[in-house]
Amino acid sequence: MTETILAALERYYDTVPRVGGARGEDFGPLTLFVQEGDGWAYYARPTPGGSGATAADVRKVLERQRELKVPESFEWVAESSPSLRAAVEAAGLHVHAHPLMVLDATAEPLPPHPEVRLIGADDPLLRAAVTVPALAFAAPGTAPGEAGPAALARALEDPQTRARRDRVAAMLREGRTGMAAAVRDGVVLCSGQYNPVGDVAEVVGVGTLPAARRQGLALAVTAALVAQARQRGARTVFLSAGDEDVRPGPRRGRRRAGRRRYGWWPVRAPGRGGGGR
Template sequence: MTSADLDDCPERVLLDRLERYYDAVPRHGARAEDFGPLTLFVREGQGWPFYARPARGWSGAVSAAAVDRVRARQRALGVPESFEWIAETTPLLRAAIEDSGLVVHEHPLMVLDPGAPVPTADELPVGSSVRIIGPDDPALASALAVPHLAFAEPGTGIGSAGVDELAEAVRTRAEDGSVDRAVARIGAGLTAVAAALESGTVLCAGQHQPVGAVSEIVGVGTLPTARRRGLGLAVTAALVADARSRGVETVFLSAGDDDVARIYARLGFRRIATALIAEPTE
């Protein structure tokens, strides 16, 4: 199917495409453990741990006992007891997840309309330079650190973390191996990073992760003190442009909430489903 066909593509076809993507992405750096209706992805080596999700093609009932078995395995491995799935394709999973005692968070799942004339980053009046960050770019460590500071202060309002906190976060990244892992993924074509910079300081950054003709935009975050300037939109536009230059036909993302979804809608993203993330209560 070409990108031109996607304008009239039934949503169930799009959702199946995303399900195949979700199943494929972790396999580049994780092994899949079979738990019947559920699959647990276990990362090989260091890096952010993966999650459990429905087995590819599974849409039937799942018992709380099956969820409990996966959670026991996650505890044994010392990884977060997290699950991710699309509500509309596995509608019966949520009850089992909640019966197991996990809390479910909802996020708008959005796909970019193929014909949307997404502006280039230069066409958006943000007053910052926006570029794709290569593996040798000195801004890479900062581009990896900024989203973590952003997600530590969720929402769209101006926050407290600024350049001092960014400098400390960059020092942490230099010690935990995350920059080396990002360099390897960029070199392998598994990740692309974009950032908005001002006077050499990264103020916003994000990534997309292509697999064939599909890519997900992930981790777009703005340094909390630099919010409300349109930087997230500019970085997202740069990521879309990069994805399209690689031949990607389906670009999608999960918005943090409805307010964030409205921002992405300005670039032509439309909501097609609900992404669910489950985790224990704090």
């Protein structure tokens, strides 16, 4: 891992909440991002150039998060803030480490998958595309599961899916995100997004309907997202996997897609499980 990549990631993590409509509240060595209005509930993270945070600093942020009734979430890159894990754990919190991977700039792109296409703001399948990851993440892991097209159809009846669709449509129109989906017989089986800030882009929310797992769809969607991000000027493309099971492995996507695992990204996970992004 190079200092250049670390610096790029730090700039990205400090900027993406701001362009997403959040305000930064200053807690010295930590910054808490608070969403204004509807949108993603962001995290607290190290202030760029700040000194090492202590357990007391973490507790102050926790008090504010509880006051605001927002997720008690802290996110950081381990190599950039090596002492923060100890401070977070000393404050009584659990840390969950996510494998963090960056795309190898020399890797040859994968050929386009015939079932994968880019999704625009006016695509009639956008509502399904923003709903599929929620069904995927509700059944963690890589093993095939029960949730399939019928479960997706039921989920689309929830009025909240329209609100999610509208938020993502606005982001697509503004160029703040890109989306791709694997579609078979008119049904979205897998989808994901990438969020660009300057010349850095993060691939996020790639999820496959449990019934359609282990068909290479997530890898194909990721490849499509990477291709568009690069076409739009991204020089650094990265992602964080939920855990070791779902990260692209050395005999699967990681070598074929040209990704290399270069570090760990610790994320505070609430006691009920989950956390992270």
